Amino acid sequence: MARPLAKSPFVLLALGLWTLACPASLAEDDDPNKFIKQITQLSLEGKYQEAIPLAEKAVEIARRVCGPEDLKTATSFHDLAELYEAVGEYAKAEPLLQEVLRIRQKVLGSEDFFTALSLGNLGRLYDQMGEYAKAEPLLKEALRILQKVHGPEDRYTAAILNNLATLYADMGEYTQAEPLQQEALRILQKVLEPEDPDAATSLNNLAWLYDQMGEYAKAEPLYKETLRIQQKVLGSGNPGTALSLNNLAELYDQMGEYAKAEPLLQEALRVRQKVLGPEAVDTAASLNNLAML
Secondary structure (H helix, E strand, O other), X not given: OOOOOOOOOOOOOOOOOOOOOOOOOOOHHHOHHHHHHHHHHHHHOOOHHHHHHHHHHHHHHHHHHHOOOOHHHHHXXXXXXXXXXXXXXXXXXXXXXXXXXXXXXXXXXXXOHHHHHHHHHHHHHHHHOOOHHHHHHHHHHHHHHHHHHOOOOOHHHHHHHHHHHHHHHHOOOHXXXXXXXXXXXXXXXXXXXXXXXXHHHHHHHHHHHHHHOOOHHHHHHHHHHHHHHHHHHOOOXXXXXXXXXXXXXXXXXXXXXXXXXXXXXXXXXXXXXXXXXXXXXXXXXXXXXXXXX
């Protein structure tokens, strides 16, 4: 019984890129910059459920200090939406990303870089939700703006190419997806260090695409290289590394190489149980994958 392998969507704006000039009267417990540092660290460790209450508090502070339509408030909405998306709570993420896009279009204009990022993030979310007809025009518009304002060989342009390729792959349109995914990887390998996490994400997604196409001989070395980079950069106990373990294991499962798959799935499960907890969606997926093997 075939199981879908996991691609890694590019999130186009990292957590914690906003700071607030806090009034002197603001209580220390309401210092948003303190929350931002904690949220960023927890997110890097994959502890999304722990980060969510802090991000919700940061949103509350931003609304109060900056107002509901300030760009810093919009970024706090994005950060919370990103966490909701990470734990699969898409219905909570959607209105936040819609509001980020509305604010940025109003304040910055329709052709701005950050507006393009918002279009891309909302398009990526709709892809995750299976709402492909909503996702495609948003991703295409984001790509058009980024190619215009940042050029065709920029890391953000590559991220949108990746997300558009992933959308087409999810739709089963592999001939449209493959050249986009290859181009995204080429750009990232050119503009980033070879072991940058974004380059590893692009490697994973091209491997995932080949896997979906049944081209296992092309997928295997890409999955192996992704795992090597994740283990080196993120460490063996990170959820991103667990994803790479899972994907390589499932490739071996589909190839009938069960002895290679089993220890990888067991390690992915161990990491997810430890980092994400026994009730997490990804932990349940690992249990299911190991049982099916």
